Amino acid sequence: MSPKNETAVLAASLLITLGLLGAGAWWMTHRTPGSGISTLLNPKAGESPDAKLDSQQPIISFGEQTLSPGAPSPRKENGMKALAQESYDQAIGSFTAALKEQRNDPETLIFLNNARVGQRKSYAIAVVAPVNTDLNGALEIFRGVAQAQTEINRAGGINGTLLRVAIANDDNNPELAKRVAAALAENNQILGVVGHFASDASLAAGSVYEAEELVAISPVSTSVKLSGFSNYVFRTVPSDYVAARALADYMLSKLQQKNAAVFFNSQSNYSKSLKSEFVSSVLTRGGQVTAEFDLAEANFSAAKSIEQAVKQNAEVLMLAATTDSLDRALQVVQLNRKRLDVLGGDDVYTPKTLEIGGDAAAEMVLAVPWHINTDPTSPFPQESQKLWGGDVNWRTALAYDATQALFAALRQSPTRAGIQQALSSADFSTTGASGTIRFLPSGDRNASVQLVKIAPGSRSGTGYDFVPVPSQ
Incomplete structure (x- = not known):
């Protein structure tokens, strides 16, 4: 493709993206949680998480303050003030009213559940998500935890003895994740953690959890480096390894293709x-990876790649993209124009891929957990539909499962040591959104x-829509 054509396609992509951003207010009130676009509040523009890291102290909130960027609604604000003052009936009323205004706000539901617990005996866990850097992803995680806590x-x-939930933010930043983990470990109320999101954050925080003997269960982190990393880190x-094998099998067996080019983020x-x-996996099955392209390179060109x-x-393009490299990966999809088959990892599973990719992304195959x-x-x-008014995705389902796993371990032994022993037992088993949970x-x-x-669809x-590929 000529530089002129590439420029035209990228300009069109930019216009589409700007249009989507401009329509944010409409999406916020009309889309379902499953769309992943139900952002409650917009992140502060122009702020770099690293720039403020030195002065940023971890905040652990049971409902006294919001972590979401921007100002909360007046009713939610009243609820937080009432909860901080231990005026639980008033807090319940305010949070209930706030949920009627924004039913798919999981942070408010967690705060409401905590207010209902009041001063009764409870067990506490925490959930950590990248609130400022990936608000939609954080909300997906919070929804799973909130639904499990409610049930x-x-x-x-x-x-x-009821369940209280604290929320915390790590911005997917490894250094901040360490600080959050240390703060959670220092709080004796916290018996277990649902988190973290990015594998880099889980690896960084995991060393702290290991040292402080506090269990963390990640619903999202998939790096093979986490396998056997710590006796206190589960997922x-x-x-x-599992996702890669599934994609390689599909490429070689279903598509009958042997040569792949891989796009990844070296950061x-x-x-x-x-x-x-x-x-x-491709090499061991007789295929070849003929080229690798780093989406993080400053001079990366989708067209040239x-x-x-x-x-x-190459007969197949495999996108091992991350949230922050997804735009470049979608440029690849658009410029490829379905000439080569496209595969992808679970970070490509976002509404943005459907919106920006459009027809050029049709028939792309992704490996997701659920x-x-x-x-x-x-x-x-069905229960999530009733609660949030729309579909949820795999991140919500596996956050729900992580919460259910902690609860099942709490039932056996409600201490930090007891939770670790229960989860590590060969006999441990419980049921979650995605079936049986065993480690x-x-x-x-x-x-x-x-x-x-x-595939084309209206959901x-x-x-x-993303639709399941029938088992081979």
């Missing part, structure tokens, strides 16, 4: 992990992944 407390908790999401542990596992991939006889249509008999999708000695979940593809409201 657990409605059922009476453990012999009347409800399968590792990149991400997750991306490097998925790339490495995919390359290894595709041209080079074609010259090197899809809402995988098990029609599961009660989780391998490595801390990994004993589970498979689901392949999904992009997401973008004209395209």
